[in-house]
Amino acid sequence: MFELLNKVNAPEDVRKLSPEERVRLCAEIRRYMVECCAVNPGHLGSSLGAVEIIVALHCVYDTPKDKIVFDVGHQAYAHKIITGRRELFRKNRSRDGISGFPKRDESPYDAFGTGHSSTSISAALGFAEAARISGSGEKAVALIGDGALTGGLAFEGLNNAGSSKADLLVILNDNNISIDQNIGGLHDYLLHITTHPFYNRLKNKVWNSLGEGKMRDWVQNRVIDTKSNLVRGSGGALFESLGFRYFGPIDGNDLQQVTDTLERLKNLRGPRILHIHTRKGCGYAPAEQDPTTWHAPGRFHPDTGERIKSVHPADRYQDVFGEVLEDLARRDSRVVGITPAMASGCGMTKMAAAFPERFFDVGIEEGHAVTFSAGLAAAGLKPYCNIYSSFSQRAYDNIIHDIALQNLPVVLCLDRAGLVGEDGATHHGCYDLAAYRSIPGAVVAAPRNELELKNLMFTGLNITGGPFVIRYPRGMGEGVAWRKAIYKAVPLGQGEKLMDGKRVAILGLGPVVNRALAAAKRHKAEYWEGPAVYDMRFIKPLDSGIMEEAGKFRAIITVEDGSLKGGLFGAVSEFFAGRDNAPIIKGVGIPDRYIVQDTQKSQLSDCGLDEESLYDLLLGMMKNL
Numbered sequence: 001m002f003e004l005l006n007k008v009n010a011p012e013d014v015r016k017l018s019p020e021e022r023v024r025l026c027a028e029i030r031r032y033m034v035e036c037c038a039v040n041p042g043h044l045g046s047s048l049g050a051v052e053i054i055v056a057l058h059c060v061y062d063t064p065k066d067k068i069v070f071d072v073g074h075q076a077y078a079h080k081i082i083t084g085r086r087e088l089f090r091k092n093r094s095r096d097g098i099s100g101f102p103k104r105d106e107s108p109y110d111a112f113g114t115g116h117s118s119t120s121i122s123a124a125l126g127f128a129e130a131a132r133i134s135g136s137g138e139k140a141v142a143l144i145g146d147g148a149l150t151g152g153l154a155f156e157g158l159n160n161a162g163s164s165k166a167d168l169l170v171i172l173n174d175n176n177i178s179i180d181q182n183i184g185g186l187h188d189y190l191l192h193i194t195t196h197p198f199y200n201r202l203k204n205k206v207w208n209s210l211g212e213g214k215m216r217d218w219v220q221n222r223v224i225d226t227k228s229n230l231v232r233g234s235g236g237a238l239f240e241s242l243g244f245r246y247f248g249p250i251d252g253n254d255l256q257q258v259t260d261t262l263e264r265l266k267n268l269r270g271p272r273i274l275h276i277h278t279r280k281g282c283g284y285a286p287a288e289q290d291p292t293t294w295h296a297p298g299r300f301h302p303d304t305g306e307r308i309k310s311v312h313p314a315d316r317y318q319d320v321f322g323e324v325l326e327d328l329a330r331r332d333s334r335v336v337g338i339t340p341a342m343a344s345g346c347g348m349t350k351m352a353a354a355f356p357e358r359f360f361d362v363g364i365e366e367g368h369a370v371t372f373s374a375g376l377a378a379a380g381l382k383p384y385c386n387i388y389s390s391f392s393q394r395a396y397d398n399i400i401h402d403i404a405l406q407n408l409p410v411v412l413c414l415d416r417a418g419l420v421g422e423d424g425a426t427h428h429g430c431y432d433l434a435a436y437r438s439i440p441g442a443v444v445a446a447p448r449n450e451l452e453l454k455n456l457m458f459t460g461l462n463i464t465g466g467p468f469v470i471r472y473p474r475g476m477g478e479g480v481a482w483r484k485a486i487y488k489a490v491p492l493g494q495g496e497k498l499m500d501g502k503r504v505a506i507l508g509l510g511p512v513v514n515r516a517l518a519a520a521k522r523h524k525a526e527y528w529e530g531p532a533v534y535d536m537r538f539i540k541p542l543d544s545g546i547m548e549e550a551g552k553f554r555a556i557i558t559v560e561d562g563s564l565k566g567g568l569f570g571a572v573s574e575f576f577a578g579r580d581n582a583p584i585i586k587g588v589g590i591p592d593r594y595i596v597q598d599t600q601k602s603q604l605s606d607c608g609l610d611e612e613s614l615y616d617l618l619l620g621m622m623k624n625l
Helices: 011-015 019-039 045-049 051-060 077-081 120-134 152-164 185-195 197-210 214-224 237-241 255-266 285-289 317-331 349-354 366-378 389-404 432-436 450-460 512-527 544-550 568-576 600-606 611-624
Strands: 067-070 140-145 168-174 245-251 272-277 335-339 359-361 382-388 411-417 443-445 468-473 496-499 504-508 532-535 538-540 555-563 584-590
Touching: 011 051, 019 045, 019 051, 019 077, 019 255, 045 051, 051 077, 051 140, 051 168, 051 255, 067 120, 120 140, 120 152, 120 168, 152 168, 237 245, 245 255, 255 272, 317 335, 317 349, 317 382, 317 411, 317 450, 317 468, 335 366, 349 359, 366 382, 366 389, 382 389, 382 450, 389 411, 389 432, 411 450, 432 443, 432 468, 432 555, 450 468, 496 512, 504 512, 504 544, 504 611, 512 532, 512 555, 512 611, 532 544, 538 568, 544 568, 555 568, 555 611, 568 584, 584 611
Parallel strands: 067 140, 140 168, 168 272, 245 272, 335 359, 335 382, 382 411, 411 468, 443 468, 504 532, 504 555, 555 584
Antiparallel strands: 443 538, 496 532
């Protein structure tokens, strides 16, 4: 089934194949991806569309000497498969396998690590300028797509590269979709370039009339790709205005066309941009027909495309968020929803369908999403801005300067907080508690279950200043009844005692407090004595009453699914610093190291945040006391 692919262990093996064999190889790579991802889920749709681009790049360029810098890392599956990681790809995104994204310490072919987006142009420019300074002659290529060009950093890179005259090729993989449908002016502009009939008729007519030879090359370099101003916007006017020579658009799923074009562009000098049009999910019918679902489809039957749905006893936190936001919007016409390109992932599609005039998907622009929300709040609306915790780090300055300093009532809902599982270190939401609790005037909360999330979102309606941060994890809730529960506003900074106890007080934050409570109940059942357990609910402000009460115990255990440095452990330690007879304080959380890709369950165990680990810790402490 994989006659050619089984012979490919490095790019030089691809270069030895005939053009016809390379086309067959692309088909085999797609089948292999589908086979592997059916049982070991990953980001399938984008990588299916980028196969020909990646095979052509490794044929034309001398990798790993020449540098290929990926942008949205989940385009890179074909790259991993043909660079010596074919068998490891069967364990993609697992602890004993490989990362789902390019990673420098994994392979010399991964020139630059990436897990989010919009970084490729800046990084590739760094490689290009380093090659110029050293005189190495190495080439640098940035492959950007899946909506990443909407990110502000991409434009910063374009602006700098265009003025630098660097020997840089930027490939824009334009598949007309990121995760959800692409939106915005730039997307419309690229679609106009791709489909403009006058430009394409003129280009094809001239091109076909020239035949092979030097005249065609001259026209390619001097006429067609500098464009005519007869049709405004029909070529790459935007990119040319930034100092790039624009080429394209071409069919990115036509291997020979991509290879020939890259061969012609390789030895040109200066900043160039090649516009390639591909189909997300190309070669696998279910993924082509529904690219949003098949961006990361989970497990499925490879022959039929039927997705294997897991049955869970609880709702996902993002679904709770989505339903509650829609309901709040029905109750209050001031409620608006904002997301940077993650509407389906965060659960905001319900809001989008019910109130399209009050829903804003701003593209992959986290900083803009925050400042835009601040503007909405300043105008008297009630913005709920949903950003994945890891991605919110890109908007840290905006949160401080545009929300906090102006005391604007913006509700920041940070999805995927804590450990996220197979996406690994680039996507963990480890640092939000430490980062945002240091901002004056901020309120930072972490619900322990679905009902708490509902009530905290309701509480956000009545805040008068901000930011009001609610962070919650990826995945399933605790299975508590929440839909029919009456809304209840939560007093800011008020926690809750969950269990009476002696000697040891457990102060927990977020859903992990439920694991701590289970461990405490088990200890009490087995030894007739257990610790007290408190749900802090807020890391800022801390519940001073709980803190004073906890100070009377001989020891305190803090439990959080965030960074131990600067998180709840830090906050509690600061509270008791310098006090006489202060309790012993032991922190359990995410340690000062990066947690590799694995299941969420294994990662929590690795950090001591599962019930068994917490029970063992509690058992030891109670005995020692």
